Amino acid sequence: MALVIVAVLLCTAIPAMGGMLARHRLVTAQIELVAALQHARGAAIIGRRRMLFCPSANGAQCTDDTHWENGWAIGRYRSTNADQLEGAPSQVHGGYRQLIITSTAGRKRIRFQPDGTTGGSNVTFVLCRPEHAEGALAVTVSNMGRVAGKVPGDDEASRCAAGG
DSSP: OHHHHHHHHHHHHHHHHHHHHHHHHHHHHHHHHHHHHHHHHHHHHHHTSOEEEEEOSSSSSOOSSSBOTTOEEEEEOBTTBTTSOSSSOSEEEOOOSSOEEEESTTOOOEEEOTTSOOOSSOEEEEEEETTEEEEEEEEEEOTTOOEEEEOOOHHHHHHHHTTO
16 A cells, blocks of 8 residues: 555656756756856956857857857957957856757857957847746846846747747
8 A cells, every 4th residue: 555655646746856857957057057157257357358158069169059058168259250269268068958048139159348248239048948938047148248047038938949
């Protein structure tokens, strides 16, 4: 009888645990993205140099994409070639499985200036699970360089869940 009760409890608990783990992956990814963006901004301000935050699948070169789930890199860049890192990156992230991370259309890189600003317009990153708009999260970077986590709008979450 005890085994039957344990089996029933496990059958009801396992699906709930899957949802909880998926939510934990999203929250962790949002926290890591915020920390990486703040690191890049801080490095620009403290080092008084331009820093580039870009999507990177191999950790050495920036990709020309608005998808960030395969990883990203942070490093210096020159004003003459603002699309690629100068030398080895100072920080690399390997990416996430089972998540989609997209940035605002057209924003494929974040360029932090020595004063911490990014110039241009604000950028929003939306994080979600494929085909699951519910529970999506977002990170915004203002043109002043401020980084904040938030909940995305329904349309942003739906676009993300559909693959970007």
